[in-house]
Amino acid sequence: MTMELHGIAASDGIAIAKTYRLESPSLLFDKKTIDDPELEIERLHAALAVSTEELELIKEQAEKQIGPKEAAIFGAHLMVLSDPELIGPISEKINTEKVNAEFALQEVSNMFMEMFAAMDNEYMQERAADIKDVRNRVLAHLLGVKFPNPGLISEKVILLAEDLTPSDTVQFNPKFIQGFVTEIGGRTSHSAILARTLEIPAVVGVKKLMETLADGTLVIIDGIEGKIIADPSPEEIEKYKKRQAEFAAQKKELVSLKDAPTVSSDGFEVELGANIGSPKDAVSALENGAEAIGLFRTEFLYMGRDSFPTEEQQFEIYSEVLKRMGSKPTVVRTLDIGGDKELSYLDLPKELNPFLGLRAIRLCLEMPDLFRTQLRALIRSSVHGNLKIMFPMIATLEEFRQAKQLFLEEQEKMATEGIPFSEKIEVGIMVEIPSTAVMADVFAKEVDFFSIGTNDLIQYTLAADRMNENVAHLYQPFNPAILRMVKMVIDAAHKEGKWAGMCGEMAGEELAVPVLLGLGLDEFSMSASSILKTRSMISGLSKTEMEKHTDHILSLSTAEDVKNYITQMLKK
Numbered sequence: 229m230t231m232e233l234h235g236i237a238a239s240d241g242i243a244i245a246k247t248y249r250l251e252s253p254s255l256l257f258d259k260k261t262i263d264d265p266e267l268e269i270e271r272l273h274a275a276l277a278v279s280t281e282e283l284e285l286i287k288e289q290a291e292k293q294i295g296p297k298e299a300a301i302f303g304a305h306l307m308v309l310s311d312p313e314l315i316g317p318i319s320e321k322i323n324t325e326k327v328n329a330e331f332a333l334q335e336v337s338n339m340f341m342e343m344f345a346a347m348d349n350e351y352m353q354e355r356a357a358d359i360k361d362v363r364n365r366v367l368a369h370l371l372g373v374k375f376p377n378p379g380l381i382s383e384k385v386i387l388l389a390e391d392l393t394p395s396d397t398v399q400f401n402p403k404f405i406q407g408f409v410t411e412i413g414g415r416t417s418h419s420a421i422l423a424r425t426l427e428i429p430a431v432v433g434v435k436k437l438m439e440t441l442a443d444g445t446l447v448i449i450d451g452i453e454g455k456i457i458a459d460p461s462p463e464e465i466e467k468y469k470k471r472q473a474e475f476a477a478q479k480k481e482l483v484s485l486k487d488a489p490t491v492s493s494d495g496f497e498v499e500l501g502a503n504i505g506s507p508k509d510a511v512s513a514l515e516n517g518a519e520a521i522g523l524f525r526t527e528f529l530y531m532g533r534d535s536f537p538t539e540e541q542q543f544e545i546y547s548e549v550l551k552r553m554g555s556k557p558t559v560v561r562t563l564d565i566g567g568d569k570e571l572s573y574l575d576l577p578k579e580l581n582p583f584l585g586l587r588a589i590r591l592c593l594e595m596p597d598l599f600r601t602q603l604r605a606l607i608r609s610s611v612h613g614n615l616k617i618m619f620p621m622i623a624t625l626e627e628f629r630q631a632k633q634l635f636l637e638e639q640e641k642m643a644t645e646g647i648p649f650s651e652k653i654e655v656g657i658m659v660e661i662p663s664t665a666v667m668a669d670v671f672a673k674e675v676d677f678f679s680i681g682t683n684d685l686i687q688y689t690l691a692a693d694r695m696n697e698n699v700a701h702l703y704q705p706f707n708p709a710i711l712r713m714v715k716m717v718i719d720a721a722h723k724e725g726k727w728a729g730m731c732g733e734m735a736g737e738e739l740a741v742p743v744l745l746g747l748g749l750d751e752f753s754m755s756a757s758s759i760l761k762t763r764s765m766i767s768g769l770s771k772t773e774m775e776k777h778t779d780h781i782l783s784l785s786t787a788e789d790v791k792n793y794i795t796q797m798l799k800k
């Protein structure tokens with residue numbers, strides 16, 4: 229029977245396919261005494277063989293999708309699987325103690341994990357994490373339960389998950405993953421941002437999703453309206469196929485604007501940039517008509533692998549992006565790890581409030597060697613293009629000064645070492661913490677630019693977790709408090725002759741663009757898939773006209789009032 233579910237529209241488009249549930253299976257088992265150790269060892273080897281086959285395929289896929297360096301983690305997993313020092317003792321335990329393969333595997337791998345984890349050696353600690361991943365995979369095969377392999381999906385599906393972590397999403401092949409639906413999340417959670425980068429439809433924050441939909445159910449997902457239709461009727465399928473075709477046609481029409489400048493109807497020019505997470509995304513940014521990279525989220529280079537990327541590895545990646553972008557501005561944000569973005573190989577103490585904890589610039593200042601490596605790679609790459617460096621999560625002026633100091637020190641070292649670099653690298657900050665927005669006039673004297681990160685600025689201003697669907701009603705981009713802060717930041721920048729951009733998702737929102745244009749925002753950076761739509765919209769807006777409305781908009785009382793006013797304003 230047809231059923232409808234609703235959530236938050238996270239990425240435009242319509243997909244129709246069968247569901248694929250991505251969930252961690254239960255790996256519980258009992259310890260058993262067995263009669264035939266040979267048979268048990270055979271069972272172990274069969275599970276090892278299937279796991280090896282799977283990992284080889286995943287590695288191959290990941291190499292194609294995300295590149296050989298990032299796929300190296302799967303190579304490490306394969307090495308664990310064939311390590312006689314690990315496998316030998318498991319068989320031995322089965323033989324001598326007559327226990328089941330599950331128990332022997334668990335005992336032996338736990339022993340190695342504990343031993344490695346206790347070593348004061350980063351490399352060995354990473355091996356502990358590898359063993360755990362591999363153990364779970366082999367255990368699942370021994371127990372005959374499905375182990376989630378997003379990288380191995382080879383038919384068209386719509387993924388269902390409680391939540392998607394960045395390490396799941398790096399494996400996605402958009403050829404097969406037509407869209408996804410999650411129980412957790414909002415429009416600015418990282419899975420939603422990724423869906424827009426991959427240009428696949430997504431609906432997030434769907435309550436009771438995993439309780440409701442079984443594997444293999446035919447569903448339609450409507451990422452424009454935030455709707456899921458399970459077991460649709462033939463008429464509904466027809467209706468949505470038509471919408472799908474309309475959506476594709478609209479997209480095609482916009483392509484004519486790809487190389488056009490972004491100019492308002494009264495002749496004011498602004499810059500439209502793309503937010504990217506990898507060098508590959510820079511290709512689609514350009515295909516979608518980006519005039520800049522307004523945000524390169526470098527943390528993704530640190531994920532999906534089992535050790536920190538070296539200076540050389542980072543240098544190559546930054547250089548690749550800069551070369552591709554040529555003279556177009558490329559804003560690279562330094563490592564923003566923490567919050568919902570974790571590194572398996574960086575063992576940080578668990579925090580009660582990770583979004584308020586040791587993350588981003590705080591972590592980089594705490595681990596200066598890690599930060600210096602990234603800064604060096606960036607400075608070196610600056611000869612290849614128009615690099616601008618941006619620090620995330622700046623809350624105080626001291627943090628900016630400290631970070632800038634490290635940048636200057638590395639630059640100086642390179643000058644003495646005779647390493648070439650550009651003398652013109654701008655150094656700016658993200659404004660995503662209210663204290664910084666309020667103090668923008670002071671910051672503006674020292675930074676080269678601002679980029680407003682509304683994804684976080686909204687969550688910190690309204691104290692509403694950006695990933696929690698239960699407080700999604702409080703996550704209000706149009707709350708006058710947010711708009712007033714945006715104005716403060718833009719005005720402060722202009723007063724000091726600096727530029728102000730926005731790289732939060734709000735920069736590409738249909739209702740926000742007119743207001744931001746009126747407030748004088750210089751640069752709008754968004755998911756590549758929103759650029760052409762925004763360029764088309766701006767060409768139909770008069771900046772002078774929008775400016776006339778800003779005072780009134782900022783004097784309104786609620787987000788609802790603001791949205792209603794803008795909607796009416798656009799109808800005129």
Ligand SMILES: C=C(OP(=O)(O)O)C(=O)O
Nearest residue numbers: 660681682683684731732
């Ligand atoms: C762009 C932002 O950064 P991220 O989404 O990566 O936190 C932001 O906070 O607005």
Ligand SMILES: [Mg+2]
Nearest residue numbers: 660681683684
């Ligand atoms: Mg942020």
